Amino acid sequence: MALLKLNICGVRNLCRSSITFSTAINFFYGENGSGKSALLESIFLLGRARSFRTSVIKSIINSDKDQITISGIVARKNGNTFSLGLQLADKKNVIQVNHHGNQKRSDLAYALPIQLIYPKSYQLLDSSSQIRREFLDWGVFNSNDSFLIVWKRFRKALTYRNFLLKKNAPKQLDAWNDELVAYGVELADFREQYLNKLNPVFMSVIQQFFDGDPVELKHFSGWGEAVTFSQALSDDLAKDLRYGFTHSGPHRGDFQVMFDGRLAKNYVSRGQLKLIVISLLLAQVQLIITEGGVPPCVLIDDFAAELDIKNRKKILNYLAHMNCQVFMTAIEMADFGSLNSLQNYKMFHVEHGNVTAV
Numbered sequence: 001m002a003l004l005k006l007n008i009c010g011v012r013n014l015c016r017s018s019i020t021f022s023t024a025i026n027f028f029y030g031e032n033g034s035g036k037s038a039l040l041e042s043i044f045l046l047g048r049a050r051s052f053r054t055s056v057i058k059s060i061i062n063s064d065k066d067q068i069t070i071s072g073i074v075a076r077k078n079g080n081t082f083s084l085g086l087q088l089a090d091k092k093n094v095i096q097v098n099h100h101g102n103q104k105r106s107d108l109a110y111a112l113p114i115q116l117i118y119p120k121s122y123q124l125l126d127s128s129s130q131i132r133r134e135f136l137d138w139g140v141f142n143s144n145d146s147f148l149i150v151w152k153r154f155r156k157a158l159t160y161r162n163f164l165l166k167k168n169a170p171k172q173l174d175a176w177n178d179e180l181v182a183y184g185v186e187l188a189d190f191r192e193q194y195l196n197k198l199n200p201v202f203m204s205v206i207q208q209f210f211d212g213d214p215v216e217l218k219h220f221s222g223w224g225e226a227v228t229f230s231q232a233l234s235d236d237l238a239k240d241l242r243y244g245f246t247h248s249g250p251h252r253g254d255f256q257v258m259f260d261g262r263l264a265k266n267y268v269s270r271g272q273l274k275l276i277v278i279s280l281l282l283a284q285v286q287l288i289i290t291e292g293g294v295p296p297c298v299l300i301d302d303f304a305a306e307l308d309i310k311n312r313k314k315i316l317n318y319l320a321h322m323n324c325q326v327f328m329t330a331i332e333m334a335d336f337g338s339l340n341s342l343q344n345y346k347m348f349h350v351e352h353g354n355v356t357a358v
């Protein structure tokens with residue numbers, strides 16, 4: 001899977017442009033405010049129909065335009081190509097996949113899977129567990145076709161159960177408890193199995209940065225380790241009724257990285273934390289590739305920030321051997337380090353919204 005060509009019109013300060021990419025690594029450098037993140041945002045928009053920077057579409061639309069139009073040509077692994085198109089206006093979006101209109105966001109997500117690494121990603125380990133559940137669920141979604149249906153059924157059971165808790169109707173809970181336990185246990189199992197598969201891949205990435213230090217991934221199902229989910233729901237009933245929501249379950253599931261037996265987020269330096277997060281996100285992509293799935297495009301914004309030159313080189317080297325398409329930004333061309341050993345890459349200069357191949 002590779003994005004061969006991108007046409008952009010109306011995204012922030014970017015001039016109307018048509019860009020042809022390398023199927024390997026694409027580098028973008030330019031001054032602050034030149035439009036590098038806006039370019040990655042355009043690729044992300046084409047894959048998700050939403051931005052990674054804001055939920056207010058209007059703020060992304062160029063101040064002189066009333067809508068965004070992005071289109072692209074994507075190549076499959078077998079060499080066949082297809083087109084993607086997106087029009088975004090304040091209250092309307094039109095998605096086209098291979099010239100078929102009225103497509104859904106999920107159609108885009110399947111057509112152009114994307115793994116994003118940007119400054120906010122580094123909160124993965126030290127902010128709320130929601131972002132770690134999203135990390136797990138994105139991974140499971142990409143490796144298990146039945147995940148989405150189980151996830152939706154679990155959410156539905158949880159919504160109804162919480163509704164009944166708020167109405168203080170304990171007698172009606174039984175039907176939803178059964179659904180909640182059935183799908184909740186399945187969901188937690190999916191995540192656990194996924195982490196078990198991710199673990200060796202993560203180890204192989206992380207060992208480049210921390211040679212020999214014991215690092216491990218630990219899963220938390222969202223209820224006490226010593227009890228079943230069903231038992232946890234019975235134990236919590238009085239508390240759940242008092243507060244009007246379900247305290248235990250995979251909606252509170254989590255994982256953590258343990259470093260030498262301690263929580264990594266409380267122990268390692270900022271740069272090291274960043275390396276752990278990059279390793280986790282790249283391991284997810286590597287696992288998809290190893291399992292024969294559709295390799296996502298990897299977007300890395302502000303590549304150089306807080307990483308020393310030695311570690312940047314290791315990351316670049318890993319990316320070069322991954323067999324997936326990469327888009328990365330930095331301020332100076334030199335921030336990417338030496339590119340002598342790379343093949344088939346493309347370098348772009350971004351200046352006042354113009355993207356030029358150099």
Ligand SMILES: Nc1ncnc2c1ncn2[C@@H]1O[C@H](COP(=O)(O)OP(=O)(O)OP(=O)(O)O)[C@@H](O)[C@H]1O
Nearest residue numbers: 012013032033034035036037038059060061062063
């Ligand atoms: N809706 C909009 N219309 C026009 N210009 C916009 C709009 N939104 C943002 N901009 C401008 O677009 C420019 C590009 O922003 P972007 O975040 O892409 O820069 P960048 O190259 O990533 O910079 P940095 O190195 O600081 O991260 C900024 O100068 C910003 O003010």
Ligand SMILES: [Mg+2]
Nearest residue numbers: 036037038301
């Ligand atoms: Mg930026």
